Amino acid sequence: MNEGETKNSPSALRQVVLGPWEAVGGKVGRGLKECCLSLAFLARVLVRFPIVLKNRELTLKQTISIGVSSLPLLVVTSIFTGAVATFQCAFQFRNFVPDKFIGTAACKMILIELGPVLTGLVLAGRVGSALAAEIGSMKEKEELDAMTVLDLDPVRYLALPRFAAFILMMPALTVISDLLAIFGGWLVAVLSLDMTTYTYTSGLQLYFQTKDLYSGMLKSFIFGIIICLMGYLSGANAGSGARGVGEAVMKAVVSACVLILIFDFVVALCFF
Amino acid sequence: MPGVKIDENDIMIELHGLRKAFGPQQVLRDVTLDIRRGETITIIGQSGGGKSVILKHMIGLLQPDGGEVRVDGQTISTPTFFDTKTIRQKMGMLFQNGALFDSMNAGENIAFALREHNREMSEETIQAEVTEKLEMIHLKPEFRWKMPSELSGGMRKRLALARAIALRPKILLYDEPTTGLDPVTSDVINDLIIDMQQKLGVTSVVVTHDMASAYKVSDRIAMLYEGRIIACGTVDEIRGTDNPYVKQFITGQRKLPTA
Numbered sequence: 262m263n264e265g266e267t268k269n270s271p272s273a274l275r276q277v278v279l280g281p282w283e284a285v286g287g288k289v290g291r292g293l294k295e296c297c298l299s300l301a302f303l304a305r306v307l308v309r310f311p312i313v314l315k316n317r318e319l320t321l322k323q324t325i326s327i328g329v330s331s332l333p334l335l336v337v338t339s340i341f342t343g344a345v346a347t348f349q350c351a352f353q354f355r356n357f358v359p360d361k362f363i364g365t366a367a368c369k370m371i372l373i374e375l376g377p378v379l380t381g382l383v384l385a386g387r388v389g390s391a392l393a394a395e396i397g398s399m400k401e402k403e404e405l406d407a408m409t410v411l412d413l414d415p416v417r418y419l420a421l422p423r424f425a426a427f428i429l430m431m432p433a434l435t436v437i438s439d440l441l442a443i444f445g446g447w448l449v450a451v452l453s454l455d456m457t458t459y460t461y462t463s464g465l466q467l468y469f470q471t472k473d474l475y476s477g478m479l480k481s482f483i484f485g486i487i488i489c490l491m492g493y494l495s496g497a498n499a500g501s502g503a504r505g506v507g508e509a510v511m512k513a514v515v516s517a518c519v520l521i522l523i524f525d526f527v528v529a530l531c532f533f
Numbered sequence: 534m535p536g537v538k539i540d541e542n543d544i545m546i547e548l549h550g551l552r553k554a555f556g557p558q559q560v561l562r563d564v565t566l567d568i569r570r571g572e573t574i575t576i577i578g579q580s581g582g583g584k585s586v587i588l589k590h591m592i593g594l595l596q597p598d599g600g601e602v603r604v605d606g607q608t609i610s611t612p613t614f615f616d617t618k619t620i621r622q623k624m625g626m627l628f629q630n631g632a633l634f635d636s637m638n639a640g641e642n643i644a645f646a647l648r649e650h651n652r653e654m655s656e657e658t659i660q661a662e663v664t665e666k667l668e669m670i671h672l673k674p675e676f677r678w679k680m681p682s683e684l685s686g687g688m689r690k691r692l693a694l695a696r697a698i699a700l701r702p703k704i705l706l707y708d709e710p711t712t713g714l715d716p717v718t719s720d721v722i723n724d725l726i727i728d729m730q731q732k733l734g735v736t737s738v739v740v741t742h743d744m745a746s747a748y749k750v751s752d753r754i755a756m757l758y759e760g761r762i763i764a765c766g767t768v769d770e771i772r773g774t775d776n777p778y779v780k781q782f783i784t785g786q787r788k789l790p791t792a
Contacts, residue, residue, distance in 0.1 A: 402630060402632055402635070403628045403629070403630065403632035404632050404633075404634055404635070406589075406594055406628070406632065407626075407628055407632035407633075407634070407696075408634075409594060409621075410592055410594070410621065410624070410625070410626045411621075411625075411645075411646040411696070411699075411700065412618075412621035412622050412646070412650065412700075413645070413646055413649055418649075
């Protein structure tokens with residue numbers, strides 16, 4: 262068969278016309294299937310939630326690992342985020358609005374968006390990747406099978422403590438991140454923008470609504486669930502070998518980050 | 534050679550027409566095998582031939598595409614039915630690489646399942662059980678503080694065996710118990726397999742391609758070839774078989790022996 266015949270054959274034409282649609286359809290189908298599997302897994306975790314206190318030690322260990330150990334990274338990212346947010350507000354609006362509105366803008370930005378989203382992204386990178394690598398490595402070494410064989414439910418002993426730790430620590434870390442970001446903004450305001458502490462803090466209080474804070478907390482709670490689910494499921498479904506674990510880690514971080522941004526928008530739509 | 538009395542009609546594990554495929558690869562085509570209560574049976578066969586897959590069906594880690602698995606008179610899995618919860622605590626498994634929980638020390642590896650399944654058990658009793666299990670595998674009680682990463686291959690296997698017997702199972706499954714070990718350490722593991730049968734009265738299923746081990750620990754040997762059990766008999770029967778595939782495997786020849 263020569264090249265011309267190949268190009269014009271029905272199968273080649275079908276490939277040209279339908280190929281991209283089939284590829285897109287396949288990806289959408291796989292995405293939907295993974296969404297269903299994630300929701301089913303979430304249901305399995307929630308069903309076991311009433312027994313979370315039976316394994317207090319495991320939950321406490323995870324709480325320390327997820328929460329306390331993430332603090333140093335969070336301190337650095339939050340202070341600089343707050344600082345740059347305040348600096349940009351001043352740079353963009355200083356000629357048009359009074360100085361105290363710079364504090365107002367920074368505060369709103371930090372509480373509603375920057376605090377929860379950046380905490381979520383930082384934790385997806387630091388803790389979500391570690392979770393996927395740990396569970397993927399356990400799967401590779403047959404530790405998950407060993408648990409099942411010993412009649413120890415991996416969801417109860419591995420997923421549930423981490424889930425509880427995430428939904429407990431994410432809002433807590435977000436509050437800390439908000440405070441540190443506001444502190445970072447104050448440092449820039451006082452040291453670089455020639456604003457007084459009074460101007461900055463009175464700006465923070467101006468137009469403050471409690472829903473600014475609550476929407477951020479709700480977001481962080483949802484982000485905690487997302488990071489935990491994506492990390493655990495990617496690890497539990499990891500392929501074999503170092504490459505399989507590496508791909509699971511990448512998938513955990515990428516899917517958590519994408520979902521964080523999507524759900525950030527969804528919550529924003531619901532609240533504002 | 535183990536010397537426990539075995540009733541030929543008292544079947545502990547029954548595999549009937551077991552079939553399993555992974556994608557396009559048909560691993561098990563028609564596996565039928567009866568394992569008697571109290572015996573040690575060894576399944577031999579080429580690497581990648583599906584021996585471990587059979588074990589995973591027995592313990593309920595895999596569901597068959599066809600056929601049936603019965604344990605202790607109870608159907609645990611068919612293509613449309615899967616209920617392994619009731620038999621899990623009757624069975625223990627020694628995984629190929631031990632599959633020890635790396636984040637726990639040796640004692641915790643043994644105690645974890647004990648503690649979770651016997652919430653009313655005191656810590657003293659649990660620690661006494663851990664000591665007993667360590668002694669059964671000829672390790673000192675101080676060994677409990679070691680982390681899995683500090684152990685040699687043989688010690689990891691022994692510790693994994695101690696963990697497998699923690700819940701006093703009736704059936705023990707061994708997945709390649711001597712693979713990767715030197716001949717002396719392999720023999721220690723072989724002796725432990727015989728010990729477990731004689732002291733605990735367990736039914737043992739060993740998957741291996743180490744013929745020295747198979748001859749030493751087995752009451753019967755079954756050969757898996759291209760997804761089917763092509764021979765099953767006592768050690769002497771297998772040694773004297775006319776089946777060319779079994780002969781080729783047990784003598785370790787590259788080519789099929791001519792008649």
